[in-house]
Amino acid sequence: MRHHPPSAGPRFRRTPRSRLVGVLLAAAALVASAVPTALARTPDEPSETPPPATVGGRTLPYLNPHLPVERRVSDLLSRMTLTEKVGQMTQAERGAVDSDPSQITSLGLGSLLSGGGSTPTPNTPQAWADMIDGYQSHALATRLHIPLLYGIDSVHGDNNLVGATIFPHNIAMGATRDPALVRDEEHITATETRATGPQWVFAACLCVTRDKRWGRTYESFGEDPQLVARMETAIDGFQGTNPQDLARPDHVLATAKHYAGDGDTTYGTSTTNSYTLDQGVTITDHQHFDRIDLAPYVPAVRRHHVGSIMPSYSSVQWTDGGDGKPVRMSANKELLTDVLKEKIGFQGFLISDWEAIHELPGDYPTEVRTAVNAGLDMFMEPYEASQFESTLISEVQAGRVPVSRIDDAVRRILRAKFELGLFEHPYTDRRNIPTIGSPAHRAVARRAVAESQVLLKNAQGALPLKPSQRIYVAGVNADNIGNQAGGWTVTWQGQSGNTIPGTTILQGIEQDASHVTYSADASAPTSGYDVGVVVVGETPYAEGIGDVGNNGHTLNLSSADRANIDRVCGAISRCVVLDVAGRPQIVTDELPKMDAFVMSWLPGSEGEGVADVLFGKRPFTGKLPVTWPRTEGQEPINIGDRHYDPLFPYGYGITTSHHGR
Ligand code: GLC
DSSP: OOOOOOSSOGGGOOOOOOHHHHHHHHHHHHHHTTSOGGGGOOTTOTTOOOOOSOBTTBOOGGGOTTSOHHHHHHHHHHHOOHHHHHHHTEEEEHHHHTTOTHHHHHTTOSEEEEOTTOOOSSOSHHHHHHHHHHHHHHHHTSTTOOOOEEEEOOSSSSTTSTTSOOOOOHHHHHHHTOHHHHHHHHHHHHHHHHTTSOOEEOOOBOOBOOOTTSTTGGGSSBSOHHHHHHTTHHHHHHHOSSGGGGGSTTOOBOEEEEETTTTOOOTTOOOSTTOSSTTOEEEEOHHHIIIIIITTHHHHHHTTOOSEEEEOSSEEEESSSTTSOOEEGGGOHIIIIIIIIIIIOOOSEEBOOTTGGGGSSSOHHHHHHHHHHHTOOBEEOTTOHHHHHHHHHHHHHTTSSOHHHHHHHHHHHHHHHHHTTTTTOOSOOGGGGGGTTOHHHHHHHHHHHHHHOEEEEEOTTOOSOOTTSEEEEESGGGGOHHHHHOSSBSBSSOOSSSOSSSBOHHHHHHHHOSEEEEETTSOSOOTTOSEEEEEEEOOOOOGGGGSTTSTTOOSBOOHHHHHHHHHHHHHSSEEEEEEESSSOOBOTTTGGGOSEEEEOOOOTTBTHHHHHHHTTSSOOOOOOSSOBOSSGGGOSOOTTOSSOOOSBOTTOOOOOOTTOO
16 A cells, blocks of 8 residues: 655655754764674664774774775675664655664664655755755764665656756657757756665666656656667666766766566556556567667666666566566566676665565565565665564574575665765765756756647648747647656655746747737637647646556646647637647547647646647657557557557657757
8 A cells, every 4th residue: 555645745844953963962872882782683683793883992803995895895894783684674765764763773764755745844955955964964874874865756857846957758858859958957867866865766767668657657768678778878877988977976876666567557447446557467488578678778787877766666477487466676587686686687685666565465574574685676666664663673584584685685785875985975965955946957958849849730820930920829738837847856746736936838839929818717708829739738737647547647638638629629720739648649530620739748747848849849750669559448558569559659740950940
């Protein structure tokens, strides 16, 4: 059962905490580390006597920044108790510790996360940095002063923060076919995120969406695994390309997710809530799985050296081997250990998805044991950290989880912490706060929006628009920044309305033309206009909540959108339709009524980028990253299918010259 924070409610209000308190606590811990180590032990390990952390003020090897990372890891590992090791493998939600952050110290937590919408109040860069530094001070108060790693879903910009630069969602970035732009996007995202505290992002999604009915389709760069692989410059943008980059204030550790097959599940196989595709079963043979689902992970590991990977909630069921039963990725030793770590050579660490292990069969000790032994290294157990720790310790003590597996997991986690420079600089380097949402960052997002627009029809020279034209704009999504940003924006599910600063598509159009009328429901008189612009689309959703078949979600246009098209395109001699949605919508019957049709995706905070191409200030260059179906029933439909008769094929998109023609 998911307990994602629905919004930044009082439940997540943090206890104000100054950095000074943290420094004092850390100093107190240094003193404490000199006292007999029995104090640091838990009753379950009576015979363990760990070596002290500090000896007479001498710098221990793991604290020496001049030593190689592997040496520091080994030194630190050799000083750790089992309890401390298990603590490093545990990640809690900030909301679970905020009212009593001393739990970070007592549980020896290795990591915290902000789930979608788990924000400080006020939701400002300074409040984020103060909050995370406060938590950090409690981590530094542990016997060995191991810093905390803070993770967050920066999936289209630092999207939990109000005022961040919000980029188009990945599906739009796939349409740009511009890997350098994706790298720039994620470098900006890394800069804005790390300036506020988190040093780790749960991005990029390397999901290959094979069924547009999937609610996470917009998180995917596209249906072709090779396109997804090309866009792995995202990882370079996040992490940098030199080993030293990670420690800099403009980089973060990246996560490739959700390994693997999350976008390739069979409709109707999900057993979670009322989902239909998300968290379902990928029913496949090894050859197909390697070619479609696994392929993006090979360059992610070998070429881009991604620091962490999140196994998918979904299951894999082989049609060419095994016992023919679905195995959850969190329990999938074959794919986590044998394939990913051993064959592909992944050196980073595996982070379980939100309470993902709870979906495994058996009681809690069985779930924990199965997942650790399958190869998971860190556990996102948002509200169950304490139970997780005691359970795993017992499993190790009972000999059901080998100590070597624990050491391997902790080694991987500590390596990342050293590489991120956290032992030297545990607190937030805030120097880049002034760049958050800056004109320079927004300019890159605006360019991304423009490059992602896909022109699917242009008859009668309807586009480009001219500044002198009288323009009639209709449709709710023309002037709704929450809708154009989509899910994972300030809250997990996203929200309609005025949620973030930025520019709506309508505002962009108004900047380029002086005679613009806006009527959301097209009720204003339509006479006297040269051109109509009808914006149709979806309202925000995230994950399985947006699966078609769940909660009324469908690929079909709403009746209000169809009515707007009928009215505006029926009355005004030229009409342009924009689709603001996370996936193609069914427009087969409406297409003949339109002169021009543009897929705008979920552009984020910079709606002017849409106007830039509409008015020909930038050319249309976007190409479909997914196949556009004729009907919902045509799903799943993908390039390479034996019977392939879509409305628009994968890769389609009319390109125009610089002036929009
Ligand atoms: C979710 C998602 C995952 C995300 C995590 C943390 O359940 O599946 O993509 O990173 O929670 O918010």
